[in-house]
Amino acid sequence: MTVLEIHEIGEVIRKVRKERGLRLEDLADDNISPATISNIERGVPHVNMEKTKYLLSKLNLELDNLPNLMVSEQQELEETRFELFKAETLLTIGDVEAAAEKLDRLDLEDSHPYASLAYYLKGKLFRTKQNWKRAERSLFNAIRLTNQSKQNNIEAASYNELSLCSFNQNDINQALKYVESGLDSYIENGERPIFKYLLRRNKAIYLEKLGRLGEAMQIVQEVWDSLWEIEQIETILSFYWLRADLLRRSGMLEDSIHYAKEGLELARLNRQYHSMFDLWTVLGSVYMQQQHWNQAESSFNMALKLTGKFEDEHKFTTTYARLGILYMHKRKWDLAKEVIQKAIRIGERKDVAPRLTYALQVMGDFYRKQEHYEDAIHFYQKALDIAKKHSYTKKEYQILFRLSQCYEKIDEQEFHKCLQNMYKVQQDLQGEEGISIEEE
Numbered sequence: 001m002t003v004l005e006i007h008e009i010g011e012v013i014r015k016v017r018k019e020r021g022l023r024l025e026d027l028a029d030d031n032i033s034p035a036t037i038s039n040i041e042r043g044v045p046h047v048n049m050e051k052t053k054y055l056l057s058k059l060n061l062e063l064d065n066l067p068n069l070m071v072s073e074q075q076e077l078e079e080t081r082f083e084l085f086k087a088e089t090l091l092t093i094g095d096v097e098a099a100a101e102k103l104d105r106l107d108l109e110d111s112h113p114y115a116s117l118a119y120y121l122k123g124k125l126f127r128t129k130q131n132w133k134r135a136e137r138s139l140f141n142a143i144r145l146t147n148q149s150k151q152n153n154i155e156a157a158s159y160n161e162l163s164l165c166s167f168n169q170n171d172i173n174q175a176l177k178y179v180e181s182g183l184d185s186y187i188e189n190g191e192r193p194i195f196k197y198l199l200r201r202n203k204a205i206y207l208e209k210l211g212r213l214g215e216a217m218q219i220v221q222e223v224w225d226s227l228w229e230i231e232q233i234e235t236i237l238s239f240y241w242l243r244a245d246l247l248r249r250s251g252m253l254e255d256s257i258h259y260a261k262e263g264l265e266l267a268r269l270n271r272q273y274h275s276m277f278d279l280w281t282v283l284g285s286v287y288m289q290q291q292h293w294n295q296a297e298s299s300f301n302m303a304l305k306l307t308g309k310f311e312d313e314h315k316f317t318t319t320y321a322r323l324g325i326l327y328m329h330k331r332k333w334d335l336a337k338e339v340i341q342k343a344i345r346i347g348e349r350k351d352v353a354p355r356l357t358y359a360l361q362v363m364g365d366f367y368r369k370q371e372h373y374e375d376a377i378h379f380y381q382k383a384l385d386i387a388k389k390h391s392y393t394k395k396e397y398q399i400l401f402r403l404s405q406c407y408e409k410i411d412e413q414e415f416h417k418c419l420q421n422m423y424k425v426q427q428d429l430q431g432e433e434g435i436s437i438e439e440e
Helices: 003-019 034-042 049-058 063-092 096-106 115-128 132-148 154-168 172-185 195-209 213-224 233-249 253-269 273-289 293-304 313-329 333-350 353-369 373-389 393-410 412-429
Strands: none
Touching: 003 034, 003 049, 003 063, 034 049, 063 096, 063 115, 096 115, 115 132, 115 154, 132 154, 154 172, 154 195, 172 195, 195 213, 195 233, 213 233, 233 253, 233 273, 253 273, 273 293, 273 313, 293 313, 313 333, 313 353, 333 353, 353 373, 353 393, 373 393, 393 412
């Protein structure tokens, strides 16, 4: 008997029980428990068929008569699945309210075969609304109910959404734990094969944000040869961006330029503005490391021309901050201050801790390079507070080093405190990759 048939029998039993006004407890006895009845109704595959036959007899249902009932039930299930598909499509195109209305109208019980999918979509919907608690509650419910069918990969998809919830709340370490749970629960050759790649991509991004560049690059290299199996062009391009940026941060600048340009051409042909922005920003950053100032500035400006073409405004924090660094190198101090202030405003408005930390650190650099040490300390301290709050240990080390550069000039006692704190942070970093001089 197939999983679908098991689901259909369970749904027929549930429907008949509901129509007769019976509770699980009303059908339970010494031979069958309420939990077993619930498992049968939810279509859990490992339930003993004899228990199912026993439950059918209690309801005066003959196994031979079930096919006729199942045909009708299958049609209803297909209609429900199609409604859920429409809800997911509405979420994809950004019509959140219409998706919410459709999901509320379905109002599936936990025993329904598609309850886990409905909870997953609700979790995705609440994440889009930044209602983190309701998103997490819905997603954990989806995971709880996926025992009835692992093959749909809703468990893996739900862990991916949970990781995004944590990431958007600036908890990168928790995001990494969720994405690893998603990879552990992913069923090869099951439904939603895209999550095989989305989970790996997101893990690489979280590792990159935590400064674990070698591990992030290993994931990208493992995926690269099978990149063209991915159906979503946006996901393919995100791996181009990852590869280009990781190569940049590892000092392999010419290779970074190669993958950035290759990705840009693919993004241009497919009108993927989000990816074009990311790749132009990487390219500008590489040229800046090469001290090709004009090429760097034109690349950053190409990225900024995409303003309004996509929704993720928080990404402009990094681009404006890097443009500020470029203007500092060119000693265009007024322009540098203007764009760094823009970076900080966006970072504060969008509450993106890693990018805001970076922008505040760059503003500290702006004042330190002009020997305005008190002003520099103010911005470094704000960046340090955020880094401590979110356990960005490597960023904390970098900021403490910059603070020590300031205090060395004006306060010997605070200078020694900074050195002691750097030593403590360095102890925490033992066992991780060496400290990078990477600006972000």
